[in-house]
Amino acid sequence: MTRRNLNQNILKDQEASSSTMTEFQRDTEKLSFVCEICGRSLKDKNSMKKHYKTHTGEKPFSCQTCGKSFSTVAHLRVHIRTHTGEKPFLCKTCGKNFSQLNTLNIHMRSHTGERPFLCKTCGKSFSRVDHLNGHTKTHTGERPFQCKTCGKCYTHLSSLTYHIRTHTGERPFQCKTCGKCYTHLSSLTYHTRTHTGEKPFLCKVCGKRFADGSNLNSHMKTHRNDKPLHV
DSSP states (O other), X not given: OOHHHHHHHHHHHHHHHHHHHHHHHHHHHHHHOBOTTTXXXXXXXXXXXXXXXXXXXXXXXXXXXXXXXXXSHHHHHHHHHHHHXXXXXXXXXXXXXXXXXXXXXXXXXXXXXXXXXXXXXXXXXXXXXXXXXXXXXXXXXOOOEEXXXXXXXXXXXXXXXXXXXXXXXXXXXXXXXXXOEESSHHHHHHHHHHHHOOOOEEOTTTOOEESSHHHHHHHHGGGTTOOOOOO
């Protein structure tokens, strides 16, 4: 074997060793991103930095419009859309727009009927994990959110937030058309349809449309023995 061939073989062995070591280091690094506070495993260093802020409470990204702060740039971008009204994510089924992709994905389940989150106690399924979590408390009886004014307890933080407004009189959701204010966003959404004429809830049996889901549910009881329309 010539000296040149010998050097080439040595170089290949070194590269192979280096490659193996790199793969080993990568695997080790993947396993090394474990939160020392809660034990959660993260896929990379950047994810660990973002996650760590949930423990420290650090919120370095501030909204220049209202001053509210966020732990990540992504959360700030989503928040800014509440000021700009931007809704870049379109439902191709009904044409409704959303400010967040996650909200669109949840909305799509209202069309597909998908309910992937299953209660292990009673078997009831839900389209959203937070709805499942709230439902689970109906089995445990847990009501961890208490009103400091009257002492009433709730299973959901959102329910407590709405309840507190009965004490404060706050109505933060205002109609841009007529100025009427509401305590619930859902109430404002329903009211807005009285101006736009929007009726997004379709009866698949007779084709009648409704502005509110509860009205559709009540209407469906008139079709208990009827077959759906063939579109």
